Amino acid sequence: MEYILFFTLCLLSAVAGDTVPSYPPGISIISSRKGYEGETVKFSCFVTSAADPPVTWTWFCGQEQIRSQITYSDTYRYTYATFRLSRKYHQKVCHCRATSPSSTLLYNMTSLSPLTLYVYHRPPTKPMIYAISSTNLRPGENMHVKCNLTSLGYPSITWRWFCDNEPPINGTSIELETYLSLNVSKSIGCRCRGTSLSSYNEYDEFSDLVQFLVFPINDPPVMISLSPMIMSEGEDVSLICSVSKLSDLDITWTWYCGKHRIPCDRTEQDGTISKITFRAEMKYHQQFCYCKVNQSLVHYVAYSNVKRMSIVSEAAVQCLSPMTYANVTRMPIVSEDATQCLSAVTFGATTGLLLASIVALSIVVVLLCVRLKKNNGAKEIKSRKKKGKGKIQRYRAKKNNNNNKKQGH
Numbered sequence: 001m002e003y004i005l006f007f008t009l010c011l012l013s014a015v016a017g018d019t020v021p022s023y024p025p026g027i028s029i030i031s032s033r034k035g036y037e038g039e040t041v042k043f044s045c046f047v048t049s050a051a052d053p054p055v056t057w058t059w060f061c062g063q064e065q066i067r068s069q070i071t072y073s074d075t076y077r078y079t080y081a082t083f084r085l086s087r088k089y090h091q092k093v094c095h096c097r098a099t100s101p102s103s104t105l106l107y108n109m110t111s112l113s114p115l116t117l118y119v120y121h122r123p124p125t126k127p128m129i130y131a132i133s134s135t136n137l138r139p140g141e142n143m144h145v146k147c148n149l150t151s152l153g154y155p156s157i158t159w160r161w162f163c164d165n166e167p168p169i170n171g172t173s174i175e176l177e178t179y180l181s182l183n184v185s186k187s188i189g190c191r192c193r194g195t196s197l198s199s200y201n202e203y204d205e206f207s208d209l210v211q212f213l214v215f216p217i218n219d220p221p222v223m224i225s226l227s228p229m230i231m232s233e234g235e236d237v238s239l240i241c242s243v244s245k246l247s248d249l250d251i252t253w254t255w256y257c258g259k260h261r262i263p264c265d266r267t268e269q270d271g272t273i274s275k276i277t278f279r280a281e282m283k284y285h286q287q288f289c290y291c292k293v294n295q296s297l298v299h300y301v302a303y304s305n306v307k308r309m310s311i312v313s314e315a316a317v318q319c320l321s322p323m324t325y326a327n328v329t330r331m332p333i334v335s336e337d338a339t340q341c342l343s344a345v346t347f348g349a350t351t352g353l354l355l356a357s358i359v360a361l362s363i364v365v366v367l368l369c370v371r372l373k374k375n376n377g378a379k380e381i382k383s384r385k386k387k388g389k390g391k392i393q394r395y396r397a398k399k400n401n402n403n404n405k406k407q408g409h
Contacts, residue, residue: 018100020107021047021055025098027111034118035085036200042082045096045111050075055098055107061117062092090119090154122203123153127194129207132179136213138300139185143212147192148177155198162206163190187214215300219244221293223304230310231280240275241291241304252294257309258287285311 030042047055054076059066069082079096095114100107132144147159159178161169171180171192178192189211196203226238241253253274255262266277274291288306295301 018102018105019050019052020100020102020105021049021051021098023048024109025096025111027094027096027113027115029115030080033115034120036120037086039085040082041085041117042080043094043096043115044078044080045098046078047098050077051100051102051107053101055100058097058099059094060097061089061094064088064092066094085117085119087119087121087124087151087154089117090121090151092117118154120154120198120201121151122196122201123149123151123157123194123205125149126205127192127207129192129210131210131212135211136215137184138215140183141214142181142183143188143190144179144181145190145210146177146179147194147207149194150176152176152194153196153198153201153203155196157194157196157203160193160195161190162193163188168193184212184214188212215295220302221291221304223289223291223307225307226275229307230312232312233280233282233314235280236277237280237284237309238275238277239289239291239307240273241293242273243293243302244272254292254294255289256292257284257289260284260287262289280309280311282311282313284309 025045025047027043027045030044031040033041035041043059045057045059057070057072057076057079059070059079059081066081066083071080071082072078081094081096093114093116096111098107098109098111127147127149129145129147132146133142135143137143149157159171159173161171161178161180163169163180163182169180169182171178173179180190180192182188182190189209191209192207194203194205221241221243223239223241226240227236231237239255241255253264253267253269255264255267255276255278260283262276262278264276268275274293276291286308288308290306291304293300293302293304
């Protein structure tokens with residue numbers, strides 16, 4: 001359909017006197033499409049037939065319009081573009097466009113088979129290196145680093161990584177960047193190297209060095225109590241935490257009882273030891289207390305062992321005698337809501353239980369007494385029987401002796 005319209009316009013143009021080329025313009029390169037920076041390249045564009053009025057020409061390489069050193073033939077059938085190569089034209093597609101100024105005919109066509117330029121050049125700078133992960137690590141963690149360039153040059157450079165005395169390492173390259181990830185167990189320094197194989201544009205550059213510091217893993221802190229863990233409300237509690245060693249003394253300590261953070265206004269710290277003193281409050285009752293140590297340099301966080309705290313309220317202390325209080329403070333559980341002495345209901349229930357215990361004890365005593373009395377009575381009767389039997393035997397023996405004496409006379 002477009003061709004029918006095009007030939008219809010050409011026919012109308014012939015009647016009106018205007019003519020346009022029958023086909024799109026062609027393009028060719030007089031020099032090589034590959035060259036070094038500073039060399040001259042020359043393109044030619046043409047149309048198959050002259051136009052009336054003559055066509056106008058424009059040149060483009062990529063999105064840039066070429067305006068200098070443009071020449072034409074007498075009939076404007078041919079046009080030439082001559083310019084110096086630079087890296088900005090590397091891998092850019094060049095083409096020409098012919099446009100008819102006719103008011104009756106439409107002709108605005110781009111050249112067929114556009115041409116691509118290749119410009120030999122070196123990367124403009126040495127590689128730039130960036131640490132993606134933290135440069136302070138612990139053993140077994142991964143370090144991540146990358147290098148990049150604004151241009152890889154042509155021919156493109158090849159990337160390799162060098163870390164301390166390790167053999168060269170091939171990273172992962174994506175367009176203008178190369179990446180390296182390593183699992184580290186000790187401190188290490190890495191840099192990248194870009195190399196071009198071109199003998200005309202030799203390039204061999206190292207990036208700066210990025211140092212990754214590996215800190216050993218510290219043992220968790222150990223907490224001990226300098227005061228009893230069963231306290232009266234309002235008394236001072238003293239806890240102490242310590243670690244065996246630290247790779248870096250730039251640490252912070254925090255203290256907790258359950259979800260409550262303990263105020264640190266009475267904290268003492270000396271190297272690997274932290275001591276805290278605070279007032280025993282009922283919110284800490286039956287809570288597990290512990291310390292937390294943090295080394296921000298190596299992102300190290302550790303928690304100590306825990307100790308459970310029991311608090312006796314002031315009201316409960318006032319209700320108890322000194323000896324009873326001494327016994328209670330040995331017990332791990334004290335009512336958290338003990339804010340007053342026993343209520344009437346509680347007192348009545350306690351008194352009832354006490355009376356029932358006294359009655360039961362009295363019954364037991366009476367039963368024991370009755371049983372003891374029965375046992376004593378049985379023993380007395382048995383003793384009497386035994387004595388009576390003995391008297392009878394003595395009487396019979398005496399009587400027999402008297403009879404024997406009489407018979408002898």
